[in-house]
Structures are given as structure tokens and as C-alpha cells.
Amino acid sequence: MTNSVKTSENNLVSYGLAQAHLLIAVLYVFIAVLAGLTFSLQFIDLYPFKDIALLSPGRIRMVHTQAVAYAWLANAFFGVLHYMIPKLTNHKIYSEKLGWFVFYAYNFLILATVALILGGHAQGLEWAETPRILDPFIAVVVVLFVFNMVTPIYKARANPYYVSVWYVLAALIWTPIVYLMGNFLPQYVFPGTSGAAISSMYIHDLVGLFVTPIGTAMAYYLLPVILKRPLYSHALSLIGFWGLAFFYPMNSTHHYLYSPIPMWSQYAGIVASVGVHIVVYTVVFNVIATMSQDWKTVMSNIPLRFLFVGIICYLITCIQCAVQVTLSVQKIIHFTDWVVGHSHFVLFGVFSFWSFAWIYYLLPRLLKTPMYSASMMSWHFWLSTGGIFLMQFDLLSAGLVQGNLWADLAPFIDSVIASVPFWWVRTFSGMMIFVGEALFIINVYMTWKQSREQTSVPSGSSVQMAKA
């Protein structure tokens, strides 16, 4: 931030690229939530597309998770990075043309993924259901994106980096390695238990080494910029960063506890997961301490409100993580809806919220138009917040009921019957979130439309943005 230079802003950042990634991300989050909501109807016997192969519930489920991770979050992250990295390093990305190639190629691959999954060609690996035939292409596109982004970071190496750059740099280096490891080794090289060990690394590292560092970088950038106050502690943020670098990769086996994977590997995963506390508390303390200098702004500013709820969700979800990885808790909650609740909290409550914050902050600046409707933003915020907390509470409770019924050796169908009320509430909370996302996409579309209509506004006015 300190090294961002206002005068060269227009040449520094490729507004078109950032805008393209963010706008398509908004479309994808709507589709992702719609797919999730549709899938949830299966559980309460209201599924609308019975016996249609292309829209079979299992396939829609995979579209939901893939769309959340790779279409929505990845595009939102790419868009934000196109803005954040040039601003932080004061250097342009390597090539704008390459950036556009990545945009088109990546989103073509997303559409191909959806088409092939619905056509019945999914890969049998969790969070990696992208059809096998597309995996190499995605790897290439990701490497090209990384190259584009690492170039300005490399050029700026003379000065100390702001902590966000550290996080982004690490994520950019880890992500291609993690992607190649998780998509190819269990598919072609290691069968069974050994494949599961690697698969668990992928499940974990996708969130831990791609989503978490970029998300944290986004929070650490946006907060001081909007509050116009420095981050509470730079040193603390770096401790959090190195904690992440050392503890997160070792966490992985906690996804398959009590599985045939060797027990010592599971113990290592549990110990490292508890170590994640260090990371969490430094990040949470740093963010809250920065916010506490000006609560008034935090509470009245929509991006900061999203950021605030996100950090609360982050705290809850990470404490939850460190508790649920212990073996005694795993006995009951593994395989239940508890885990489903946990992952919704992470990917929606934390990282989607931070992406919403960024989009509400950045889009008016990119489009040079204030957001169309402030009340729609507010409704989006409250429906998303209400929806995710209700869903979390509901699914955690459902998980405890299911796990205990199983341990008590009740007939299996009893756990299904007992879950149905919880699944109704889950669908209701999903509808709250869905309505929020619908308002979001309408709001963004109207803002975009207005920006088309008033293209002749002088660029100087872009500084006076709507109080997003």
C-alpha cells in the first residue's frame, strides 16, 4: 500500500482483466449456490429432475463443489490478484495478453468441466472431480497465471514485501505443485490406501495452501486500505504466515482418521492441526486489533462488514478444526453432516465473504460507477450471514445426531429419518443464501449496465466512489 503510486494507477493495473475475472466470478457464485440448493432438495424428497441422467443429484453435487472452488473462488482470487499485486509491487504483470489468454482458457476449461461432469465423466477424487482429460490443461493455465503474477513480485524484490505479497507468493508456488500431486498421483500411480494419503493432502492443501493464503492476503490488504490505518502488527502477521507455511502442509491425514492409512501418519496430521492454532490466533488478533481502532467504520461499511463476519467465521471454523481432528471427536462426527457444515463455513463463511468484500470494494472502482443499490448490498450481507450461521448450527447438530445413532447401532435408516428435519432447515438456510446471491448478481449487473451508459464520465471522478 505504501508503495502504491496514485498517478501511475491507470497504467499499472489492467482494469479490464480484474473486471472480467470478478464479473464472471459473480455469475459462477450464483450458479454454484443454485446447484447446491438444487442438490439439497434430493434430501427432502423434492428433487425436480428425477431420473434425468444429465441432472442426476450426484452430478449436480460435483458441479456445486467444483463451481465453488474453481469457478467462483479461483476467478474472484484471480481478479483480485490482477489488481492487488501490481498495486503492492508497483510493477505490471508480465503480459496483459497472457492474462487474457489465461482468462479465456481457464473459463473455457470451467465450462468443459461442468459439461463433462454432467455427461458422466467425473474423476473419482474429492475436490478434483475435474475430468481427467482436462487436468493437464488446467495445470498449464495455472502455471501461466503464476508466471504472470510472480514476475512483478520478482521485480519488486529490492524492498521488503507487504505481508499480503508473502501470502500470495507462497500460494502461487504451492498451488501448481499441489494440483499436479493431487490430480495425477492417486489417479495413475498410487492405488488404494497410499493414494488416499496423497488425496487427503490434496483435499487439505487446496484449502490450506491455495484458498487460505490468498484469502488472508486479501483481508490484510483490504482492511488497512478502507480503514486508512496501518495493520496492527506486521511482525505478528509474518509469524502467522510462517506458521501456515510449516503447519498446514502436515495437516493432511486428518481427513482420513481411523482409515487404513498408517496410524503414525494420522497422529502427525492431528498434532500439526492443533498447531494451526498459532496461525489462527495471530491472524484473528491482528485483524480484530486493526478493526478495533475504528469500529464505527467497520460496522457501517459493507466490505468491512463482510470482512468482519468472515474473520469471526474464520475463528470459529479454525477452533472447530482443532477440536474435531482429535480422535475422540472423530469417532462420532466423521462421515456426518458436521463435516459438511464445517466446509460450508470455511468456503462460504470465510473466503466467499472476503471475496464479496473485495468485489464490493473493487467493482465500483473498476467500473467507475457506484454500486446500483445499497439496500441490496445490505440484504445480501444479512441473508448470507443469517444463512451460513443457520446452516452451520443445523449441520453440526445433524452431525451429532447421525454420529451418535450410528455408534448406538440404530438401524442405518434411523439416522436418515432423524436427519430429515435438519435437511429441511439446511435447504431453508440455502434458500436464504440463494436469495442473497440473486440480489448480489442483480446488483452487480445493474451497476455494470449503468457503467456502460455513462462511459463519458472523466476518469478523475473515480476517486469519489460510492461508500461501498
Place this chain on the structure above:
Amino acid sequence: MASKNFEKFSSVFLLAGLTSLIIAFLILGLAPATMVNGMAPDEGLPAKIPSDFQKYYSSVDQYRSALKHGRDVYVSEACWHCHSQYVRPVSNESLRYGPVSQPGEYHNVLNLPQLFGTRRVGPDLSRESGKRPNDWQFAHLYNPKSVEPRSVMPSYGYYFEVRKKDGSPLKGEDFNSPEVEIVPKQEAIDLVAYLQWLGNQVSERSNSTFDPSAIVMPPTE
């Protein structure tokens, strides 16, 4: 800035971060593979066709490739997102499902990729072999509610053909009419072959006669 000194070693730290990922990969990713090495990946595939499937398959090779095809159907329908494939040594799972899973039993081409799963909306399937007759499996796939009224499993009617027994075209007849038959397509047959194989490779079969559904709850009145 106190952290300036700290950051002088930043490139060392960056390398260390990368190393920590590699170390984690070696320890948690690759090391477990050494526990099952030395086994040929084809070990564990059946040497003969089970009697129930002899009417569908003529040779062992055909049966084996049908198992792979059935596994592909299982993957494409995301069955593994609601049915896990390992039995844990806790939560009374060995009573409910059968013997606790061992690393070696997954070392075959049908577990490439592995399908452990992380959620049980429906029961674990790693000991499914022989638990229920094929007819039950077909009826269940065609319409789960026909055998378990409270099931929330999707129906897979598109893997079945509804036709008249004499081969004449179907014209709005009642499905319950004795003239009409519902026959599984190849996908359904292969999928059931795969399901009936799951757990078949385990030599120590469960002799437990424990039947959870036999527990009679005390009358409420």
C-alpha cells in the same frame, strides 16, 4: 521496523516454506505407500466369475473389465460422495459392517483412484459383497424407495429399460401389468457386479450374525 531484520532472510524462509511442503509430501504422502509395496496392483481381482453373474459374463476377462466399468459408473454418479468405503475400528462399525479395513485390501486397480469417501448419507459399502441378492440391488437402483421407503437415495431409472415382454413397443401401459418388464442395462449390471465385489477380496469374512434391525425397542405404550 523490528521486522526488517527478520525479513533479511526472506528468501531462506521462502525456500523453507517450499521445503515444508515437500517434507510433508514425503512423510504423509509417499511414506504410507511403502507399507503396501511389493504387491502387484492386479492382486485382489477375482479369478473366477461368481455364480450369480455367470449368466451375464462369459469370461473372467469380461467380468474383470465389467468391474472396472461398474466402478466408472460408481464414480460418474458420485455414489462415493454418499457411501464411504472403509470400516473404522471405532463407533461399533465392525459390528455394523464387518471386519475393520486393512491397508492391503485396497491395493488393486479398482482402487485407482481410491474411493474411501468422506460422507455417509447412506451406509458404508466396503463390505457390501453378498449382503443382499442381486435382485435387491437392481430394484434398489431402479427405485430405492421400493425396498426402503424412507431412503433419500436418487433413483437411477435411466440405467434400466422398461419394455414389453414380447418385444412390442411400449404404449402407455401400466408398469404393474404382467406384460411389462424392467430390465437392467449394461451399466446397471456392471455397477451391481462392482457392488457385489466390494469386500469380496477380504479373506477373513465376517461371521457375525449381529443384525441391528433385530433390536426390538421396548414398546412405548
